Every structure is written in structure tokens, then in C-alpha cells.
Amino acid sequence: MAAPRTHRSALALYAVLLVLPTVALGVIQWRHIEREHADELASVPRDAEDAARRFREALRAEVDALLASESQRGVAQYANYYCPDSTPEGEVTLLPTQLRSEPRPTGVLGWFSFDLAGGDGASLQVFTGGEQLAAERLAELRRASLELHDSVRNEAWLVASAPVEFGAERLELPVRALAASRAAQGDEDCIEAERMLLANPVRMVAGQFQLRFYRDAQGEPRLVAHRHVRVDAIPQLIGATNCLHRVSEGLGLVQGFFVDLGWWAGVLPREVAARVLTKRERFLEHPEGSCEHCADYHADLWLIRDMDVSAAPQDEAFGRMQIAIDTTELDARYRSRLWRFFGMGAMLFAALGTGVALLWRSVEKELEQAARTENFVAAVTHELRTPLSSIKLHAEMLQDGWTTDPAKQQEYYKRIVRETERLSTMVERVLEKAKLTSTTAHPTPCDLTELVDNHVQQLLNWRITDAPDLEFELAEDLPRVWLTKEALHSILVNLVENARKYAPVDFAKPGATPIVIATLATADGPALEVRDRGPGVPKAQRQKIFDAFYRLGSESTRTTRGTGLGLHLVSLHAASVGARVLIEDRPGGGSTFRVTFKPAPANA
């Protein structure tokens, strides 16, 4: 029993050294995956903020670029005609402003310019570039510019932003560059007459363009870029001819352009988003814009606030957008990691489980084998010792002349012969088993009933009861089956012997019925049945009792003699002729041992 115990300990060690650490490692790995995923999710808000920052900077750069390029335009160009700086001294040439002919840059709806002092709108000039604008749009632009002009005095923001010193550049230009353009609508004769005066320098300060968002009289949102220009008074021109009169006293100008809101709040952000955002960063034009796999966290963007645009507080939310992070990839990665983890875990557990199961089976087998060997040794010892001691005892008694009674002496001889037969039966069985496992039988088509019938007398003679304990129910005209005489003999004798041993008929008991030996036709072929009223065989043991040396119970408590070879021989003989043996509960108690034989073809 040392080996099974060793195996049991090995099993315990296997579990402790392999299974437990594997489980522990699995739990650690699982937690690691969970933590990694949680960390990735936690970084989503940071990623969204980062994307929003990149987006904001790119958008800002675009708007700044527009303002910078527009700032290049000379102050004097915001007039229908202007006198270029590069005109040779003394010569006065008026050119139509480029704002009338140039293509409008993307995002610019149209330019305007007016004097701060002019209250009637007479100084307002509107330019729409070289492109033919729809009359409607042109009219709208004029209306917007006029409205802006008219609101100059009332609107605190325009007046307040009038001082232009801050951040402004002070310019010194020949007076003609500006004066001519501000002269009475390009009055060339007047300008020509005053050409000497126009050579005086004029000083002016031009502010930076500022963006302002407001709602016009109709409540329509508008975005305007405007700058203030202050031109100092030119004392030399005071008292000059009419055409230069306005310039002589100094000027306050407002110049600028309307920004296309559709471009600023729509096209431009979309373009920027396509350029600067990565595959997983989503640009939501509206805060309520849905994004199926985006994490709950979004970074907000406000066009007004982020672009440093002045606006009334209630308008600050205009152009609110969001950047969200699509977590589909993160989720998919997490799921695939989990699947891989569980897949590997399952494989590992299957491998470990198989190992444990195999080890367990081997331990079980070892135990079973050990028990069987123990049983066999005990049984054989008993089976050998009992007849041998009986033979020895009776032979000694005869030898020592214990009895002179011839009848007694005869009985002793009989006992010696019977015990010798028992011994030889046992030896024969062992030899039969050895022979059956090494050779194959040569079955021929036989009449099952006839072969069984040939055994009737012999079986009845072998009984130990006074009254016949066997009853035969032999069916006639059964199809022939593949069989050998030896096989049928061994099967029948062993089954009957077992029935007599384990289910003896006790005629003293009322209602006792004999053991039935039957041949019958079944769906699978002709069969031999031995039915008894014994204790039956537990279902779990029905397979095992056909194993060599297998006996129910333990040798120490068993009262019946045997070696566990009888049924094994039955199964070997049955297999040698292609028959099948099975045990069933007999209705009313006891067991039925049925051997179903292979039918032989009718013409065989």
C-alpha cells in the first residue's frame, strides 16, 4: 500500500505546487489587466484635453493668420481711390483700391471703412472684392456696415476701443498717401492744385485688428474684425482748399471686415479637426452631438472665449464645441486581453485538470489492483489450503487406521477425490484463462438449445440440494449461432455454479423457486439466460465482476469460496465467439445473467 499513498501525496503536492500558484498568478494577471484598462480609461480625459489644446492652437493660428494678412493692407487702401506711397515726388496718381478688385480671402465677407466723426454715414465705404456678389448679400453687407457705422456713438465697445495707442504702430507717411484718398472723392484737380502741400508728412497710428462678436438689429450673429486709425492734424493744411480740409483737422477712422460666420464656426473647425485630430479623437460640432463609443468625458471648446473674441457675456457660449475620445479601440483591446487571458487560463486548467485526473485514476487503479491482489492471494491461499488440508487429514486418517468401517473408509476416499477435483478445477481455470487470452476460438454454427440440453443431466447431478434446484425453459427452433462446445460449457457451468453459490435455492423457505436456465430469441439474437433469486449485483459492480480475480466484498468477511475467475472466463469465452454478456435485475428480485450470441447465417 506504499505506492498508492505515495501517489496520494504526489497528488496533494501537485495541487499545492502547481494549481495554487497558477491560481494566484492568474488572479494577479487578471488584476493587472483590469488596472491597465482602468489606467487607460483614466487617461482619456487628459487625452481629450490634449486634443482640445492642439485643436485650439491650430484654430487660433488660422484666425491669427487671417488677421495678420489683413493687417498688411495699408490704411490708405480702405478708400475708393488711393495715392500709392511710391509715386515719384510731386506726382499725384490716384489708383482704385485693391479691395475693389482683389479676390476676397476665405472667411472675409467684405471690407468697410468710415470716419469716426462722420455721423451721417457719408464717409462709409464698403468693398466686396473682385467677385460678383449676389445683390442680396451685397445689400446685407451694406446694411451691416451702415448699422455698424450708425452705432459708433451708441455702442460703448466701438467708442471704448477708439484709442489706438496700445500696441499700435506710429506711421509717418507723405500726406498725399492718405490725404489724397480722404480728399473729396478723388478730386484730382484739387489734389493737383495742392500738390506742394501734399508733400508734408502726416503722422498716424493704426491699431491692431480686433475681433468682436455681436448681434445686429435683427438679432443675427455677426463677427467683425476692426481697427482704429488716428491721423494727427496737419497744421500746414489748415485753411487749405476744400478737398484737403478733412485731413487738416486730423481723423479718427474705423476700418475692418466682416468675417463669414459659416466659415469661422463651421468650415474652419472642420478643416482643422481633420488636420490635427487623431483617429480616436472625435470633433463634435455641437455639445449634444452624440458619439457612441466615446467615454463620458469631453473637452469643451468655446470659439468666442478661446479665440479672444470680445462679446457680450450672454453670447460667450456661441460656437461651443467638444472633443471626445472614442474608446472603441481601448474596449476592444481590453476585451481581447481578457479573452486571451481566459483562453490561456482555460488551457492551463485543462492541462492541470487532466494531470490531476490521470494521477487520480492511476492512484485508484493502484488501490484497486492492490485490493484485488490481496483478495486473490487470500482466496487462492484458502482454495489451496482447504482442499490440501482436507486431503492430508483424510489420507492420514486412512493411513493411521482410524477407522476400520469400510463405509467410513469409502467416505474418506470420496472426500479425498472431491477435494482433489476441486484443486484440479482451480488449476484448470487458471490454465483456461491463460489459454483463452493467448489463442483464438474457431466458432461454428450451432444449435444453442441443443447444446444446453446436452448439459441438463450433468448440471442436475452436480446439485447439492435434495430436490432439483434447476428449471429449464428451452426455446425450440432458434436460429443457429456462432459457438464452440467448450465456450458454451464454460459459460453455462460457471453461471450455474455462481447462481448456486450466491443465490442457493432454500426449499425450506415458502415460495422458493428454482434457478431458471433459459434459451430464447431476443432482438439481438438467440440468448442464454441464467436467472436466480439471489442478492443481485450492484449496478456499479456489473462491469467489474467480469475482471480477473475480482470478487465483491472482502476476503476476510466472505463466506463463499472462489477465486474471481468464473465470470472472467465467461466473458473471455463469450468474446471468443462474438457473444455479449450482461447482467440485469430480475423482476421480483435476483439477477439475470444473459449471454446473447451472434446468429449464424441460415446457409452457413
Ligand code: ADP
Ligand atoms: P468467484 O465466484 O470465484 O468469486 P466469479 O468471477 O465467478 O468469481 O464471480 C465474481 C463475483 O461476482 C463473485 O465474487 C460474486 O460476488 C459476484 N457474483 C457472481 N455471480 C453472482 C450471482 N449470481 N449473484 C450475485 N453475485 C454474483
